[in-house]
Amino acid sequence: MSPQPRQLVLPFAARAPAPGRPGGVALERRGGVELVEMTCRSILNWVQGSRASDFYSINPYRGCEHACAYCYARYTHEFLDQPGSADFERRVYVKVNVPEVLVHDLRHAKVYEHGISFGSATDPYQPAEHRFRLTRRLLEGLLPFRGFSLSIVTKSALVERDVELLAELASRHELAVLFSCMTTDPVLQRALEPRASAPERRLQAMARLSAAGVHTELLVAPLMPGLNDGEEALGRLCRRAREAGAVSVFGQALFLFEASRRRFFSWLEQHRPELTEPYRRAFARSRELDREVRDELSDRLTRAAAAAGLGAGRRTVR
Ligand code: SF4
Numbered sequence: 326m327s328p329q330p331r332q333l334v335l336p337f338a339a340r341a342p343a344p345g346r347p348g349g350v351a352l353e354r355r356g357g358v359e360l361v362e363m364t365c366r367s368i369l370n371w372v373q374g375s376r377a378s379d380f381y382s383i384n385p386y387r388g389c390e391h392a393c394a395y396c397y398a399r400y401t402h403e404f405l406d407q408p409g410s411a412d413f414e415r416r417v418y419v420k421v422n423v424p425e426v427l428v429h430d431l432r433h434a435k436v437y438e439h440g441i442s443f444g445s446a447t448d449p450y451q452p453a454e455h456r457f458r459l460t461r462r463l464l465e466g467l468l469p470f471r472g473f474s475l476s477i478v479t480k481s482a483l484v485e486r487d488v489e490l491l492a493e494l495a496s497r498h499e500l501a502v503l504f505s506c507m508t509t510d511p512v513l514q515r516a517l518e519p520r521a522s523a524p525e526r527r528l529q530a531m532a533r534l535s536a537a538g539v540h541t542e543l544l545v546a547p548l549m550p551g552l553n554d555g556e557e558a559l560g561r562l563c564r565r566a567r568e569a570g571a572v573s574v575f576g577q578a579l580f581l582f583e584a585s586r587r588r589f590f591s592w593l594e595q596h597r598p599e600l601t602e603p604y605r606r607a608f609a610r611s612r613e614l615d616r617e618v619r620d621e622l623s624d625r626l627t628r629a630a631a632a633a634g635l636g637a638g639r640r641t642v643r
Pocket of ligand 1: 389390391392393395396397398446447479518521588
């Protein structure tokens with residue numbers, strides 16, 4: 326019989342969340358990106374049977390301005406009647422009521438039994454966080470508790486802003502900050518992830534958090550044959566992460582849902598046309614690479630990690 330969840334005693338009053346609605350009020354327009362208000366009914370979303378073990382995900386923003394060409398989460402905009410995958414990075418929904426919704430959700434979730442992951446779909450420290458600070462407010466909402474298993478996945482150095490808060494959370498909860506970084510090559514990074522932080526900035530942020538006592542890990546996602554899977558490149562990345570205080574590394578091979586496939590192949594045609602045909606063949610029958618290819622990518626990363634003194638990291642989806 327599974328143990329009963331411990332009673333969660335809220336240190337402050339919980340209000341029932343406002344009814345969810347997709348919104349439509351533009352909060353800000355800049356540089357071709359529109360930030361649109363959205364309210365939601367729930368912010369702790371149960372993720373079951375995925376690549377990672379069961380957990381609750383928290384994504385305060387829908388869409389992501391970082392605009393990574395391979396991003397698997399593009400399909401999430403299709404549920405909002407936004408079929409163009411470019412809308413994913415040009416119209417970002419800001420879930421303005423999530424701090425109060427979290428208080429309500431925590432009453433009903435089994436948060437002592439399952440982890441909470443920030444950013445399993447979209448980046449919680451993407452540029453909108455500068456102004457709206459929703460991720461920060463959600464993290465502050467977890468401060469009064471103890472003993473949760475928390476993880477944050479990001480490609481942004483903005484996480485450094487919250488170093489004191491994260492160090493405080495780490496003293497109360499089991500916290501890991503996973504820096505998603507697929508290369509140290511600034512040219513490749515810029516081409517594939519045009520508005521995410523540069524690799525060096527991410528590694529600096531990682532070093533700052535590690536020095537403050539926050540557990541940090543490297544997430545090499547995605548691993549893409551012919552682009553970032555060279556032994557030398559992976560070795561360099563693992564060594565830099567180790568120097569920045571990372572404890573472990575985990576890799577994720579590229580997989581392509583339909584919305585991501587269109588965008589990724591258009592990127593290949595523009596930037597690496599010689600790889601277009603091999604990738605078409607590799608993804609002809611499945612959204613995943615063949616098992617042997619995935620195993621080879623995993624083995625390469627494992628060798629690079631071992632040489633750098635990094636352990637094996639946790640499984641995650643992004
Ligand atoms: S940072 Fe993550 S969520 Fe944002 S576009 Fe890149 S892969 Fe997608």
